[in-house]
Amino acid sequence: MASRPAHEKPREGRVLRLVLGDQLNRRVSSLTDLDTDGGVVLLVEVRGEATYVRHHKQKIAFLFAAMRHFAEELREEGAEVDYVRLTDAGNTGSFTGELERALTRHRIARIVVTEPGEWRVWEMMQGWRDSLPVPVEIRADNRFLCPREDFARWAEGRHHLRMETFYRGMRKRTGLLMEGGEPLGGRWNFDAENRKRLPKGHRLPDRIGFQPDAITREAIALVEQEFPDHFGDCAAFSWPVTRADALASLKHFLAECLPTFGDYQDAMKGNEPFLYHALISPALNAGLLTAEEVCRAAERAHREGAVPLHCAEGFIRQILGWREYVRGLYWARMPAYAETNALAASRPLPWFYWSGETDLHCIRQVVDQTRAHAYAHHIQRLMVTGNFALIAGLDPAQVEEWYLIVFADAYEWVELPNVHGMVLWADGGVMGSKPYAASGAYIDRMSDYCRDCAYDVKAKTGPTACPFNYLYWNFLIENEERLAGNQRMAMPYRTLAGMDDGRRKQIRTDAARFLDSLSADQNEAQVASVK
Numbered sequence: 080m081a082s083r084p085a086h087e088k089p090r091e092g093r094v095l096r097l098v099l100g101d102q103l104n105r106r107v108s109s110l111t112d113l114d115t116d117g118g119v120v121l122l123v124e125v126r127g128e129a130t131y132v133r134h135h136k137q138k139i140a141f142l143f144a145a146m147r148h149f150a151e152e153l154r155e156e157g158a159e160v161d162y163v164r165l166t167d168a169g170n171t172g173s174f175t176g177e178l179e180r181a182l183t184r185h186r187i188a189r190i191v192v193t194e195p196g197e198w199r200v201w202e203m204m205q206g207w208r209d210s211l212p213v214p215v216e217i218r219a220d221n222r223f224l225c226p227r228e229d230f231a232r233w234a235e236g237r238h239h240l241r242m243e244t245f246y247r248g249m250r251k252r253t254g255l256l257m258e259g260g261e262p263l264g265g266r267w268n269f270d271a272e273n274r275k276r277l278p279k280g281h282r283l284p285d286r287i288g289f290q291p292d293a294i295t296r297e298a299i300a301l302v303e304q305e306f307p308d309h310f311g312d313c314a315a316f317s318w319p320v321t322r323a324d325a326l327a328s329l330k331h332f333l334a335e336c337l338p339t340f341g342d343y344q345d346a347m348k349g350n351e352p353f354l355y356h357a358l359i360s361p362a363l364n365a366g367l368l369t370a371e372e373v374c375r376a377a378e379r380a381h382r383e384g385a386v387p388l389h390c391a392e393g394f395i396r397q398i399l400g401w402r403e404y405v406r407g408l409y410w411a412r413m414p415a416y417a418e419t420n421a422l423a424a425s426r427p428l429p430w431f432y433w434s435g436e437t438d439l440h441c442i443r444q445v446v447d448q449t450r451a452h453a454y455a456h457h458i459q460r461l462m463v464t465g466n467f468a469l470i471a472g473l474d475p476a477q478v479e480e481w482y483l484i485v486f487a488d489a490y491e492w493v494e495l496p497n498v499h500g501m502v503l504w505a506d507g508g509v510m511g512s513k514p515y516a517a518s519g520a521y522i523d524r525m526s527d528y529c530r531d532c533a534y535d536v537k538a539k540t541g542p543t544a545c546p547f548n549y550l551y552w553n554f555l556i557e558n559e560e561r562l563a564g565n566q567r568m569a570m571p572y573r574t575l576a577g578m579d580d581g582r583r584k585q586i587r588t589d590a591a592r593f594l595d596s597l598s599a600d601q602n603e604a605q606v607a608s609v610k
C-alpha cells in the first residue's frame with residue numbers, strides 16, 4: 080500500500096477499482112472486497128493499449144467485447160461501473176489519463192488495482208503512486224497458481240531455469256495428478272507418447288464457435304473503423320467473450336478433444352488450424368477462465384475415466400508447467416531479459432510474415448490461418464515461424480513484435496519468454512538447454528505441409544531443396560563457436576564435422592542465395608499495406 084506524507088489529510092470518498100482489460104474475473108484481487116467496501120469499478124478502452132504494438136484486429140475486438148460484457152455482468156450484480164469507451168469525448172487514450180479523469184468524476188479516497196501482466200504497465204503503475212493525489216494500492220495478481228515472489232525465490236541463484244524442475248514442484252504444491260506424494264501413474268511426464276502424426280483420413284472433432292452477439296458486433300465494427308490498417312481480419316471471429324461462453328468452450332474441449340489431445344499435440348495439418356487444441360488462451364489470459372479451474376477440470380476428467388493419463392498430464396503440464404513458468408521467469412528476469420541477443424541475430428523480418436506470400440508452404444499456412452483466426456497452435460509457433468526465425472537469424476526484437484501483434488492471446492509476459500527464450504535462444508540458455516533448431520524433416524514428420532510445397536523436403540541442396548534443410552546446417556556453421564561446446568548439440572556438430580568442404584560450401588551458397596532473396600523482398604510500404 081502506498082504511504083502518504085504525514086501532513087496530508089486522508090481524502091474522503093470512495094474506492095476506485097481499476098480493472099484492466101486482461102483482468103476480467105469477478106474474483107480478481109482488485110474486486111475481492113467489492114461486496115463489503117463497494118466503490119466504483121473503472122474499465123477503460125484506451126488507444127494507447129491498442130497501439131503500443133498494432134495488435135491483430137481480433138485481439139482488440141475480443142478484449143473490448145469481453146470488457147463490455149464484463150461491465151454488464153458487474154452492473155447486473157448491482158455494482159457501480161464507470162465504463163469509458165474508446166470514442167467517448169475526452170478519452171485521453173492512456174490508463175494514467177483515464178485515472179486522472181475518473182478522479183474528477185467521482186469523490187475518490189483511494190485507488191485499488193491488481194498488478195498488471197506486463198512490465199510496461201507495471202512501470203506506469205509505479206508512477207501513479209507519485210503522480211496521483213490519492214493512495215494507490217497495487218494488489219498481487221491472484222489469477223496464477225505460483226505467486227511472483229515464490230518463483231523469484233525458486234529462481235534465485237540459478238542461471239538455468241528449467242521448466243521440468245519447476246513443474247514437478249508445482250505438481251507437489253497443488254496436488255494435481257499426485258497420489259501419496261508421488262506422480263500419478265509413476266511418471267511426471269508422458270511427453271514421449273504425445274508426438275504422433277495425424278493418420279491419413281483421420282476425422283477431427285467439430286469445434287464450437289461463438290456467434291458474435293450485438294455487443295461483440297459493435298466492438299468488431301469499432302475496431303474495423305478505428306484500426307483499419309492493423310494486421311488480420313474479423314470475418315471469422317468466434318472467440319468466447321463471456322465467462323459463461325468460455326466455460327462452455329472448456330466443457331466442449333474436455334469432452335471432445337482432451338481424450339485425444341496428447342496423442343496429436345505436436346501434429347500439424349494443412350487448412351486445419353485447431354486440431355485437438357483447447358483454444359482457451361485468449362479467455363485464460365483475459366481472466367475469463369483461471370488456470371486452477373482449468374487444471375482441476377482436466378484432472379477430474381481423468382479421474383472419472385473419460386481421459387487417459389497421458390492426455391490429462393500433457394495438457395495440465397502446458398498450464399501448470401509452461402504457463403506458470405514463463406510468467407514467473409518474465410517477472411524474475413525483466414527488464415534485462417528482453418535486452419539480450421546471445422546469437423547476435425540481426426536479419427530483418429521478411430515481408431512474408433505479414434503477407435503469407437511465399438513458396439514456403441508451411442509458413443504460408445501458418446501466416447494465412449493467423450491472419451484469419453489470430454491463432455496458431457504451439458508447434459506451428461515453435462517449429463514453423465519460430466524455427467525459421469531462429470535458423471534464418473532474424474532480429475529478436477522484430478520477431479518478438481510480430482508474435483505480440485498477431486495472436487489474440489499475446490501479452491508480453493507469455494510471448495517474450497516463449498519467443499526470446501524458447502524459440503530464438505536469445506537469452507543464451509536461461510530457458511532452454513539448446514536451441515530448437517530443426518530441418519525440414521521435422522516439419523515433414525509432423526505435418527502434411529510438404530506434400531503441397533514448391534520445395535522438395537528430401538533435397539538437401541540446390542534451388543529446389545527445402546530451405547529449412549540448408550538453413551539448419553548454415554545456422555550450425557554460423558553459430559559453431561557459441562554452440563559446438565553444448566553437450567546437447569554434440570550429435571549435429573559431429574555430423575557437421577564429418578561433412579566435406581564441398582558440402583559445407585554448398586550449404587553456405589544456398590543459404591546466402593535464399594537469405595539475400597529475402598532481404599530483396601523487404602518493402603516497408605508493402606508491409607504497412609498488409610498490416
Ligand code: FAD
Nearest residue numbers: 356357358359360397401402456457460461488489494497
Ligand atoms: P493448447 O495447446 O490447448 O494448450 C493449453 C494451454 O496451455 C494454452 O491455452 C496455454 O494457456 C498453455 N500453454 C501451452 N503452451 C504454453 C507455453 N509455451 N507458454 C505458456 N502457456 C502455454 N501463449 C499465449 O497464451 N500467449 C502468447 O503470446 C504465446 N506466444 C507464444 C509464442 C511462441 C513462439 C510459442 C512457441 C508459444 C507461445 N504461446 C503463447 C504458447 C502456446 O503456443 C499457446 O498458449 C497456445 O498455442 C494457445 O492455444 P490453445 O489454448 O489451443 O493451447
Ligand code: DLZ
Nearest residue numbers: 099100101123124125128129195196197
Ligand atoms: C491489449 C489491450 C487492449 C488492446 N486494449 C485495452 C484497453 O483498451 N483497456 C485495457 O484496460 N486493457 C487493454 N488491453 C490489455 C492491456 O494491454 C493489459 O492489461 C496490459 O498489457 C497489462 O497486462
Ligand code: SF4
Nearest residue numbers: 441519529532536545
Ligand atoms: Fe516447409 Fe520445407 Fe516442407 Fe516446404 S518442404 S512445407 S518449406 S518444410
